[in-house]
Amino acid sequence: MRLARSRLFPLDIVLGSALLAAFLLVAFGVPLLPIYEPYEQDLMASLAEPFARAGEKTYWLGADALGRDYLSRLSLAARVSLGISVVAVGISLVMGVALGLVAGFFRGPIEAAIMGLGDLQLAIPRVLLLIASAAVFGSSIGMLMLLLGLTSWVTYGRLARAMALSLREREFVLAALTQGASSSWNIRRHLLPNVAPNMAIIASFEFGQVVVLEASLSYLGLGVQPPLPSLGLMINEGQLYLEINPWISILPGLVIFALVAGSQFVSQRFTPENRGAGLSRVPTV
């Protein structure tokens, strides 16, 4: 272990970066290729296997049931899933930090209300809460981002509050208060910079989980709706053809894995050892 730590390029960083690079290549490199046609249908190519030729075209990764080039679909789906997850993580990060800092700084009934809401949310398994709210509020892309964000703020909120509790007693905060600085100035200028690094670490862990959650919802038919592709949705569609062409469900899973494993391997490196926070973080599905 000590050896692994002292090396210039530790295994997890190398592996994680390689996986992330592979994902980014699929997501943003493929559209530059001349073969990029995510909506073009050719029923002659329906369920084509990887490297199959149909007419003039070669389908590098095969085609789906409607004969759409699978590599192009994967690329578009990768960007859809990435976009949803990034925005969702952003929403939960901002919301969690804001609520946590306010709760920890002001204490009293505000704190009780905010943390009570968080406890309540944790009492309902996250997947189930998401399924129920997506069923009720619909699953447009914007709603999906919002719901994923709103159901994921508690982790940030709890740590931000805990840190704010000790920060608010520190001399630099008290000094600012005695000189007439407002609460909001203190929260913005004194608390926020101090909690920011830890919040970034949590966000990097949460990111992988949000990606999996989005994929699960889309797999269940409650996330991204056709004709837009998403990685989870493509796995769902492929399940029908498991015996004819298993690649249709295997490939999107590989893309999800590259993104999730890549971000987790890299972010794991930045968790303080022994805190256990990173190793024991409770993922979702």
Add this chain to the structure above:
Amino acid sequence: MMRFVIKRVVQAGLTIAGVLTVGFVLIRAAGDPVALLLPENATADDAARMRAALGLDLPLWRQYLMFMADALRGDLGMSFRQQTSAVGLVLERLPATMELALAAFAIGVILAFGLDLTLRVVGSQRLRHAVLWVALTRQAIPTFWFGLLMILLFSVTLRWLPALGRGTPGHLILPAFTLGTYELALYLRLLESSFREQETHDYVRTAYAKGLGRGQVVLREMLPNVLLPMVTVAGLNLGVLLGGTVVTETVFSWPGVGRLIVQAVSQRDYPVVVAGVLMTSLIFVALNLLVDLLYAVLDPRVRLA
């Protein structure tokens, strides 16, 4: 002890009230069910009569009180699609979900402790880290995709095990294994961080210094200290497990609560969706209460604090 029990029970009661309130909000946000329930040629009079029968013409706060009172009696409304109570439908499916969850939990916990303790006592550290890497990798694989790969390998290619449905013990193997490996990964990593935390304590060094072997230090000195916090974390992880059953049941067409919820969503049968979500959450809250009380029995520091 009594004070702790009362405090914790009251807390759980408040949480349950909160969960039920969330259910009420969801049901109301789903919109007017009358349009869904009545045939197309129904008149405005029919609609008004139905609203009155369902209590939808009352002010919101009275609807809320009625909902809560009904819920306390175990009534979360009627299914829109089948003329039975939503709670009844969920209860019907509960044994299948419990079977799957318990099997997965057992696989995960037994394998995790077996592997970790064996490797810790007799094995090399390198091997244990390799196992941890596999666990980390499993956690980055979405459960539903892992399940599909299992079906592809064991049902489609090798034809060893049935892929879909429930019935024979053979049907349980793939879904339980799919969900169980996730639990396994979770507990392996938890054990690792708990043991690593214990290793920093003086009593471990003392134990080695007085000549105890590794097996004795790990099993007799450290394990009891590792077990205690694990109980709490295991309780919290039950939420992950219960959530995981939803996806796993869908992949394997396992006739449990999760599949019922997903099917009810596609039929816009909101009372069943809400009943499924609420009852799963209630089980989760109840189990956590149990875990906390158990913890207080095991560790006096908790109930005295």
